[in-house]
Amino acid sequence: MSSEDELVRQAQAGDKDAFCLLAQDYERRIFSLALYYSRERQDAEDLSQEVWLKAYAALTSFRFESSFYTWLRQITINCFLNHRRAKSNRWLSQTSESVSNEDFASRNEAAGQARGLESTLQNHLVVEKVMQALAAVTPQQRLIFLLKHQEGMTYEEIAKEIGCSPGTVKKSVSRTIAKLRKKLGVNEEPENYMSCAAAGILR
Protein backbone atom coordinates (compact mmCIF):
# COMPACT_ATOMS: atom_id res chain seq x y z
CA MET A 1 0.00 0.00 0.00
CA SER A 2 1.40 3.40 -1.01
CA SER A 3 1.85 6.22 1.46
CA GLU A 4 -0.88 8.13 -0.35
CA ASP A 5 -3.34 5.29 0.16
CA GLU A 6 -2.35 5.14 3.80
CA LEU A 7 -2.99 8.87 4.18
CA VAL A 8 -6.35 8.49 2.46
CA ARG A 9 -7.35 5.71 4.87
CA GLN A 10 -6.27 7.78 7.87
CA ALA A 11 -8.22 10.76 6.53
CA GLN A 12 -11.25 8.54 5.96
CA ALA A 13 -11.00 7.57 9.62
CA GLY A 14 -11.29 11.28 10.50
CA ASP A 15 -7.64 12.33 10.74
CA LYS A 16 -7.61 15.94 9.57
CA ASP A 17 -3.83 16.19 9.70
CA ALA A 18 -3.53 13.24 7.34
CA PHE A 19 -5.93 14.97 4.99
CA CYS A 20 -3.89 18.19 5.15
CA LEU A 21 -0.76 16.24 4.26
CA LEU A 22 -2.65 14.72 1.35
CA ALA A 23 -3.81 18.17 0.26
CA GLN A 24 -0.24 19.51 0.27
CA ASP A 25 0.66 17.13 -2.56
CA TYR A 26 -1.98 18.54 -4.89
CA GLU A 27 -2.71 22.04 -3.57
CA ARG A 28 -0.67 23.79 -6.27
CA ARG A 29 -2.29 21.92 -9.14
CA ILE A 30 -5.78 22.55 -7.83
CA PHE A 31 -5.02 26.19 -7.01
CA SER A 32 -3.44 26.75 -10.43
CA LEU A 33 -6.47 25.31 -12.21
CA ALA A 34 -8.72 27.47 -10.05
CA LEU A 35 -6.59 30.53 -10.79
CA TYR A 36 -6.59 29.96 -14.56
CA TYR A 37 -10.30 29.27 -14.43
CA SER A 38 -11.41 32.17 -12.22
CA ARG A 39 -8.55 34.55 -13.24
CA GLU A 40 -8.66 36.18 -9.81
CA ARG A 41 -6.54 35.19 -6.86
CA GLN A 42 -9.13 35.51 -4.11
CA ASP A 43 -11.66 33.59 -6.19
CA ALA A 44 -9.03 30.97 -6.90
CA GLU A 45 -8.34 30.51 -3.19
CA ASP A 46 -12.05 30.27 -2.35
CA LEU A 47 -12.67 27.88 -5.23
CA SER A 48 -9.72 25.62 -4.48
CA GLN A 49 -10.53 25.48 -0.77
CA GLU A 50 -14.13 24.65 -1.62
CA VAL A 51 -12.76 21.72 -3.62
CA TRP A 52 -10.80 20.52 -0.58
CA LEU A 53 -13.77 20.88 1.75
CA LYS A 54 -15.96 18.89 -0.63
CA ALA A 55 -13.28 16.28 -1.01
CA TYR A 56 -12.98 15.97 2.78
CA ALA A 57 -16.76 15.64 3.15
CA ALA A 58 -16.95 13.01 0.40
CA LEU A 59 -13.80 11.13 1.31
CA THR A 60 -15.68 8.10 2.62
CA SER A 61 -17.08 7.58 -0.89
CA PHE A 62 -13.57 7.10 -2.33
CA ARG A 63 -13.22 3.36 -3.05
CA PHE A 64 -9.64 3.26 -4.41
CA GLU A 65 -11.03 2.32 -7.86
CA SER A 66 -9.01 5.14 -9.44
CA SER A 67 -6.09 7.24 -8.30
CA PHE A 68 -6.80 9.82 -5.60
CA TYR A 69 -6.00 12.67 -7.98
CA THR A 70 -8.42 11.38 -10.66
CA TRP A 71 -11.16 11.30 -8.02
CA LEU A 72 -10.14 14.76 -6.77
CA ARG A 73 -10.17 16.14 -10.31
CA GLN A 74 -13.76 15.03 -10.77
CA ILE A 75 -14.72 16.99 -7.65
CA THR A 76 -12.73 19.96 -8.97
CA ILE A 77 -14.50 19.93 -12.33
CA ASN A 78 -17.92 19.74 -10.64
CA CYS A 79 -16.98 22.61 -8.33
CA PHE A 80 -15.81 24.73 -11.27
CA LEU A 81 -18.92 24.04 -13.30
CA ASN A 82 -21.10 25.00 -10.34
CA HIS A 83 -19.13 28.16 -9.78
CA ARG A 84 -21.18 30.67 -11.74
CA ARG A 85 -19.82 34.00 -10.67
CA ALA A 86 -19.22 36.09 -13.74
CA LYS A 87 -16.17 38.20 -13.16
CA SER A 88 -14.84 38.20 -16.66
CA ASN A 89 -13.37 41.68 -16.54
CA ARG A 90 -12.04 41.68 -13.02
CA TRP A 91 -8.69 40.37 -14.15
CA LEU A 92 -7.98 43.51 -16.11
CA SER A 93 -8.66 45.85 -13.22
CA GLN A 94 -7.45 43.83 -10.26
CA THR A 95 -4.77 41.41 -11.31
CA SER A 96 -2.22 44.15 -11.59
CA GLU A 97 -2.49 44.59 -7.82
CA SER A 98 -3.61 41.18 -6.68
CA VAL A 99 -1.77 38.55 -8.68
CA SER A 100 0.76 39.99 -11.00
CA ASN A 101 2.46 42.76 -9.06
CA GLU A 102 2.28 41.17 -5.66
CA ASP A 103 3.18 37.69 -6.77
CA PHE A 104 5.88 38.58 -9.19
CA ALA A 105 7.40 41.07 -6.82
CA SER A 106 7.45 38.61 -3.94
CA ARG A 107 8.62 35.79 -6.13
CA ASN A 108 11.49 37.84 -7.40
CA GLU A 109 12.48 38.81 -3.91
CA ALA A 110 12.36 35.18 -2.84
CA ALA A 111 14.34 34.08 -5.85
CA GLY A 112 17.09 36.55 -4.95
CA GLN A 113 16.32 38.83 -7.87
CA ALA A 114 17.53 36.31 -10.40
CA ARG A 115 15.53 37.98 -13.09
CA GLY A 116 15.73 41.60 -13.92
CA LEU A 117 12.96 44.15 -13.83
CA GLU A 118 12.53 43.90 -17.59
CA SER A 119 11.87 40.21 -17.38
CA THR A 120 9.30 40.73 -14.64
CA LEU A 121 7.48 43.32 -16.69
CA GLN A 122 7.48 41.03 -19.70
CA ASN A 123 6.08 38.18 -17.63
CA HIS A 124 3.47 40.44 -16.19
CA LEU A 125 2.33 41.56 -19.64
CA VAL A 126 2.27 38.07 -21.07
CA VAL A 127 0.29 36.71 -18.11
CA GLU A 128 -2.16 39.54 -18.52
CA LYS A 129 -2.53 38.81 -22.24
CA VAL A 130 -3.07 35.10 -21.62
CA MET A 131 -5.67 35.85 -18.96
CA GLN A 132 -7.40 38.29 -21.31
CA ALA A 133 -7.52 35.61 -23.99
CA LEU A 134 -8.93 33.11 -21.50
CA ALA A 135 -11.49 35.68 -20.39
CA ALA A 136 -12.69 35.98 -23.99
CA VAL A 137 -13.98 32.39 -24.04
CA THR A 138 -16.84 30.85 -22.06
CA PRO A 139 -16.11 29.24 -18.65
CA GLN A 140 -16.73 25.81 -20.13
CA GLN A 141 -14.37 26.41 -23.05
CA ARG A 142 -11.78 27.69 -20.59
CA LEU A 143 -12.15 24.62 -18.41
CA ILE A 144 -11.89 22.31 -21.42
CA PHE A 145 -8.71 24.05 -22.57
CA LEU A 146 -7.17 23.82 -19.09
CA LEU A 147 -8.05 20.14 -18.77
CA LYS A 148 -6.46 19.48 -22.15
CA HIS A 149 -3.43 21.73 -21.91
CA GLN A 150 -2.63 21.65 -18.20
CA GLU A 151 -3.96 18.26 -17.17
CA GLY A 152 -3.18 16.41 -20.40
CA MET A 153 -6.53 14.67 -20.54
CA THR A 154 -7.72 13.19 -23.86
CA TYR A 155 -10.73 14.56 -25.74
CA GLU A 156 -12.74 11.49 -24.73
CA GLU A 157 -11.86 11.84 -21.04
CA ILE A 158 -12.81 15.52 -21.04
CA ALA A 159 -16.03 14.82 -22.92
CA LYS A 160 -16.95 12.19 -20.32
CA GLU A 161 -16.21 14.52 -17.41
CA ILE A 162 -17.95 17.59 -18.83
CA GLY A 163 -20.88 15.71 -20.36
CA CYS A 164 -20.51 16.63 -24.03
CA SER A 165 -19.20 15.06 -27.25
CA PRO A 166 -15.47 14.72 -28.11
CA GLY A 167 -16.19 16.85 -31.20
CA THR A 168 -17.41 19.69 -28.99
CA VAL A 169 -14.27 19.38 -26.86
CA LYS A 170 -12.05 19.52 -29.95
CA LYS A 171 -13.87 22.54 -31.33
CA SER A 172 -13.71 24.27 -27.97
CA VAL A 173 -9.95 23.71 -27.65
CA SER A 174 -9.22 25.01 -31.15
CA ARG A 175 -11.40 28.08 -30.50
CA THR A 176 -9.49 28.90 -27.30
CA ILE A 177 -6.13 28.40 -29.03
CA ALA A 178 -7.26 30.70 -31.84
CA LYS A 179 -8.10 33.39 -29.25
CA LEU A 180 -4.71 32.91 -27.57
CA ARG A 181 -2.88 33.13 -30.90
CA LYS A 182 -4.65 36.30 -31.82
CA LYS A 183 -4.02 37.88 -28.42
CA LEU A 184 -0.39 36.83 -28.10
CA GLY A 185 0.47 37.43 -31.75
CA VAL A 186 2.92 34.55 -31.80
CA ASN A 187 3.94 33.75 -35.37
CA GLU A 188 7.37 32.26 -34.98
CA GLU A 189 9.25 30.01 -32.64
CA PRO A 190 12.20 31.81 -31.10
CA GLU A 191 14.26 30.64 -28.17
CA ASN A 192 12.70 32.96 -25.65
CA TYR A 193 8.94 32.71 -26.10
CA MET A 194 8.08 35.02 -23.26
CA SER A 195 10.23 37.79 -24.67
CA CYS A 196 8.69 37.34 -28.10
CA ALA A 197 5.14 37.59 -26.81
CA ALA A 198 5.99 40.54 -24.61
CA ALA A 199 7.71 42.25 -27.56
CA GLY A 200 4.54 41.78 -29.56
CA ILE A 201 2.57 43.34 -26.74
CA LEU A 202 4.94 46.24 -26.16
CA ARG A 203 5.12 47.04 -29.87
Add this chain to the structure above:
Amino acid sequence: MSNKMHNCKLTRSSLIDLALGEINPVTAEQLQAELIDCPGCYEEYASLRSTLRVTNQALRAAVPGEEFWPGYRTRLHAKLQASADAQVESAGRQPALAATSLSSQIWLALKTLATTSVRIPVPAALALMLVFGVFFLVLLGREQVNVIASTPVVLEKTSTVRVPVIQERVLTRVVYIEKKGRRSGSGATSPERTVVPNDPDSVAVTGANPALSLVDFKPTNEVKLTIIKGGYKDEKR
Protein backbone atom coordinates in the same frame (compact mmCIF):
# COMPACT_ATOMS: atom_id res chain seq x y z
CA MET B 1 6.66 11.93 -52.90
CA SER B 2 4.82 13.31 -49.93
CA ASN B 3 4.14 16.56 -51.82
CA LYS B 4 1.81 14.74 -54.22
CA MET B 5 -0.26 13.44 -51.30
CA HIS B 6 -0.15 16.68 -49.37
CA ASN B 7 -3.35 18.63 -48.85
CA CYS B 8 -2.75 21.86 -46.91
CA LYS B 9 -6.37 22.21 -45.77
CA LEU B 10 -6.50 18.65 -44.47
CA THR B 11 -3.10 18.90 -42.81
CA ARG B 12 -3.86 22.19 -41.08
CA SER B 13 -7.07 20.76 -39.62
CA SER B 14 -4.93 18.16 -37.81
CA LEU B 15 -2.21 20.53 -36.60
CA ILE B 16 -3.86 21.35 -33.26
CA ASP B 17 -4.28 17.64 -32.55
CA LEU B 18 -0.63 17.12 -33.45
CA ALA B 19 0.50 19.96 -31.18
CA LEU B 20 -1.62 18.63 -28.30
CA GLY B 21 -0.47 15.02 -28.78
CA GLU B 22 -3.91 13.71 -29.77
CA ILE B 23 -2.65 11.86 -32.86
CA ASN B 24 -1.24 8.34 -32.83
CA PRO B 25 2.55 8.08 -33.38
CA VAL B 26 2.34 6.67 -36.93
CA THR B 27 0.03 9.42 -38.22
CA ALA B 28 2.05 12.02 -36.31
CA GLU B 29 5.21 10.91 -38.08
CA GLN B 30 3.49 11.15 -41.50
CA LEU B 31 2.20 14.62 -40.68
CA GLN B 32 5.62 15.83 -39.56
CA ALA B 33 7.11 14.52 -42.81
CA GLU B 34 4.53 16.54 -44.72
CA LEU B 35 5.32 19.62 -42.67
CA ILE B 36 8.97 19.47 -43.66
CA ASP B 37 7.96 19.66 -47.33
CA CYS B 38 5.35 22.40 -46.89
CA PRO B 39 6.72 25.69 -45.44
CA GLY B 40 3.21 27.18 -45.06
CA CYS B 41 1.95 24.29 -42.97
CA TYR B 42 5.19 24.20 -41.00
CA GLU B 43 4.88 27.87 -40.16
CA GLU B 44 1.30 27.28 -39.00
CA TYR B 45 2.39 24.38 -36.83
CA ALA B 46 5.29 26.37 -35.35
CA SER B 47 2.92 29.21 -34.52
CA LEU B 48 0.54 26.85 -32.75
CA ARG B 49 3.33 25.28 -30.72
CA SER B 50 4.68 28.71 -29.78
CA THR B 51 1.25 29.83 -28.62
CA LEU B 52 0.87 26.78 -26.42
CA ARG B 53 4.35 27.17 -24.96
CA VAL B 54 3.92 30.85 -24.18
CA THR B 55 0.52 30.11 -22.63
CA ASN B 56 2.02 27.35 -20.53
CA GLN B 57 4.85 29.57 -19.31
CA ALA B 58 2.47 32.43 -18.56
CA LEU B 59 0.14 30.20 -16.58
CA ARG B 60 3.02 28.81 -14.58
CA ALA B 61 4.26 32.32 -13.90
CA ALA B 62 0.85 33.32 -12.53
CA VAL B 63 1.00 30.75 -9.71
CA PRO B 64 1.88 32.35 -6.35
CA GLY B 65 5.31 31.90 -4.86
CA GLU B 66 6.42 29.78 -1.91
CA GLU B 67 5.53 32.37 0.71
CA PHE B 68 1.87 32.09 -0.25
CA TRP B 69 1.38 28.43 0.71
CA PRO B 70 1.83 28.41 4.52
CA GLY B 71 -0.97 30.95 4.85
CA TYR B 72 -3.08 29.03 2.39
CA ARG B 73 -2.63 25.82 4.41
CA THR B 74 -3.48 27.59 7.68
CA ARG B 75 -6.69 28.98 6.19
CA LEU B 76 -7.59 25.59 4.73
CA HIS B 77 -6.94 23.89 8.08
CA ALA B 78 -9.17 26.44 9.83
CA LYS B 79 -11.94 25.84 7.30
CA LEU B 80 -11.64 22.08 7.72
CA GLN B 81 -11.81 22.51 11.51
CA ALA B 82 -14.91 24.69 11.19
CA SER B 83 -16.46 22.15 8.87
CA ALA B 84 -15.70 19.31 11.29
CA ASP B 85 -17.14 21.32 14.19
CA ALA B 86 -20.28 21.97 12.19
CA GLN B 87 -20.58 18.24 11.49
CA VAL B 88 -20.16 17.41 15.19
CA GLU B 89 -22.76 20.03 16.06
CA SER B 90 -25.22 18.66 13.53
CA ALA B 91 -24.53 15.13 14.84
CA GLY B 92 -25.29 16.37 18.37
CA ARG B 93 -28.55 17.73 17.11
CA GLN B 94 -29.50 14.34 15.66
CA PRO B 95 -30.94 12.84 18.92
CA ALA B 96 -32.94 15.99 19.48
CA LEU B 97 -34.15 15.74 15.93
CA ALA B 98 -35.17 12.11 16.47
CA ALA B 99 -37.22 13.15 19.47
CA THR B 100 -39.23 15.58 17.43
CA SER B 101 -42.54 14.51 16.08
CA LEU B 102 -42.90 12.38 13.00
CA SER B 103 -44.73 15.11 11.14
CA SER B 104 -41.85 17.56 11.55
CA GLN B 105 -39.44 14.92 10.25
CA ILE B 106 -41.64 14.30 7.22
CA TRP B 107 -41.84 18.05 6.67
CA LEU B 108 -38.05 18.30 6.89
CA ALA B 109 -37.63 15.43 4.41
CA LEU B 110 -40.07 17.06 2.00
CA LYS B 111 -38.28 20.39 2.38
CA THR B 112 -34.95 18.70 1.64
CA LEU B 113 -36.47 16.97 -1.38
CA ALA B 114 -37.93 20.22 -2.67
CA THR B 115 -34.70 22.15 -2.30
CA THR B 116 -32.41 19.45 -3.66
CA SER B 117 -30.95 20.37 -7.04
CA VAL B 118 -29.88 17.83 -9.63
CA ARG B 119 -27.71 18.70 -12.58
CA ILE B 120 -29.34 17.60 -15.79
CA PRO B 121 -28.50 18.37 -19.43
CA VAL B 122 -30.85 20.89 -21.05
CA PRO B 123 -32.04 18.53 -23.89
CA ALA B 124 -32.84 15.82 -21.34
CA ALA B 125 -34.70 18.34 -19.19
CA LEU B 126 -36.72 19.55 -22.18
CA ALA B 127 -37.56 15.97 -23.19
CA LEU B 128 -38.68 15.20 -19.62
CA MET B 129 -40.83 18.33 -19.51
CA LEU B 130 -42.40 17.37 -22.84
CA VAL B 131 -43.15 13.84 -21.63
CA PHE B 132 -44.69 15.16 -18.39
CA GLY B 133 -46.71 17.70 -20.36
CA VAL B 134 -48.15 15.06 -22.68
CA PHE B 135 -48.85 12.78 -19.72
CA PHE B 136 -50.63 15.60 -17.90
CA LEU B 137 -52.74 16.42 -20.96
CA VAL B 138 -53.70 12.76 -21.41
CA LEU B 139 -54.59 12.55 -17.72
CA LEU B 140 -56.65 15.72 -17.97
CA GLY B 141 -58.51 14.40 -21.02
CA ARG B 142 -59.25 11.14 -19.25
CA GLU B 143 -60.60 13.00 -16.20
CA GLN B 144 -62.92 14.99 -18.41
CA VAL B 145 -64.25 11.76 -19.94
CA ASN B 146 -64.81 10.39 -16.44
CA VAL B 147 -66.72 13.52 -15.44
CA ILE B 148 -68.89 13.19 -18.50
CA ALA B 149 -69.46 9.52 -17.77
CA SER B 150 -70.36 10.12 -14.13
CA THR B 151 -73.15 12.66 -14.85
CA PRO B 152 -76.72 11.01 -14.70
CA VAL B 153 -78.27 10.27 -18.07
CA VAL B 154 -81.55 12.15 -18.67
CA LEU B 155 -83.88 10.29 -21.02
CA GLU B 156 -86.32 12.42 -22.91
CA LYS B 157 -89.72 10.77 -23.39
CA THR B 158 -92.47 12.56 -25.28
CA SER B 159 -96.02 11.83 -24.20
CA THR B 160 -99.28 13.54 -25.14
CA VAL B 161 -101.39 14.74 -22.28
CA ARG B 162 -104.97 15.71 -22.95
CA VAL B 163 -105.85 18.96 -21.37
CA PRO B 164 -109.57 19.89 -21.38
CA VAL B 165 -110.09 23.25 -22.97
CA ILE B 166 -113.28 24.98 -22.06
CA GLN B 167 -114.67 26.68 -25.10
CA GLU B 168 -117.55 28.98 -24.82
CA ARG B 169 -119.95 29.25 -27.69
CA VAL B 170 -122.60 31.82 -27.92
CA LEU B 171 -125.61 30.75 -29.82
CA THR B 172 -128.07 33.20 -30.98
CA ARG B 173 -131.47 31.96 -31.66
CA VAL B 174 -133.52 33.92 -34.08
CA VAL B 175 -137.13 33.25 -33.69
CA TYR B 176 -139.73 34.38 -36.10
CA ILE B 177 -143.22 34.21 -34.76
CA GLU B 178 -146.08 34.53 -37.15
CA LYS B 179 -149.01 35.96 -35.35
CA LYS B 180 -152.43 34.78 -36.39
CA GLY B 181 -154.06 38.08 -36.05
CA ARG B 182 -151.97 39.73 -38.64
CA ARG B 183 -152.11 36.90 -41.23
CA SER B 184 -155.87 36.67 -41.09
CA GLY B 185 -156.29 39.65 -43.40
CA SER B 186 -154.47 38.03 -46.28
CA GLY B 187 -156.57 34.86 -46.13
CA ALA B 188 -153.67 32.47 -46.08
CA THR B 189 -153.63 30.18 -43.17
CA SER B 190 -150.42 28.52 -42.02
CA PRO B 191 -149.47 26.96 -38.75
CA GLU B 192 -147.30 28.86 -36.38
CA ARG B 193 -143.79 28.36 -37.52
CA THR B 194 -140.69 28.53 -35.42
CA VAL B 195 -137.26 28.14 -36.95
CA VAL B 196 -134.57 27.23 -34.55
CA PRO B 197 -131.10 26.80 -35.91
CA ASN B 198 -129.57 23.41 -35.16
CA ASP B 199 -132.87 22.13 -34.08
CA PRO B 200 -134.12 19.21 -36.19
CA ASP B 201 -137.66 19.71 -35.01
CA SER B 202 -137.78 23.12 -36.39
CA VAL B 203 -136.55 21.81 -39.76
CA ALA B 204 -139.36 19.34 -39.82
CA VAL B 205 -141.80 22.04 -39.32
CA THR B 206 -140.27 24.21 -41.96
CA GLY B 207 -140.32 21.41 -44.47
CA ALA B 208 -143.54 22.71 -45.86
CA ASN B 209 -141.87 25.80 -47.09
CA PRO B 210 -138.70 25.05 -49.15
CA ALA B 211 -137.57 28.66 -48.99
CA LEU B 212 -137.05 28.34 -45.28
CA SER B 213 -135.27 24.98 -45.36
CA LEU B 214 -132.14 24.64 -43.15
CA VAL B 215 -130.77 21.48 -44.78
CA ASP B 216 -127.56 23.09 -46.00
CA PHE B 217 -127.30 25.35 -43.04
CA LYS B 218 -123.90 25.21 -41.35
CA PRO B 219 -123.42 27.09 -38.16
CA THR B 220 -120.33 29.13 -37.84
CA ASN B 221 -118.31 29.99 -34.85
CA GLU B 222 -118.66 33.60 -35.67
CA VAL B 223 -121.94 35.03 -34.97
CA LYS B 224 -123.00 37.97 -36.94
CA LEU B 225 -125.66 39.93 -35.33
CA THR B 226 -127.73 42.09 -37.57
CA ILE B 227 -130.11 44.47 -35.93
CA ILE B 228 -133.08 45.07 -38.11
CA LYS B 229 -134.98 48.09 -37.22
CA GLY B 230 -138.65 48.23 -37.84
CA GLY B 231 -141.30 45.54 -37.90
CA TYR B 232 -143.10 43.38 -40.35
CA LYS B 233 -145.26 46.23 -41.51
CA ASP B 234 -142.32 48.28 -42.62
CA GLU B 235 -140.92 45.40 -44.69
CA LYS B 236 -144.30 44.96 -46.46
CA ARG B 237 -144.51 48.58 -47.34
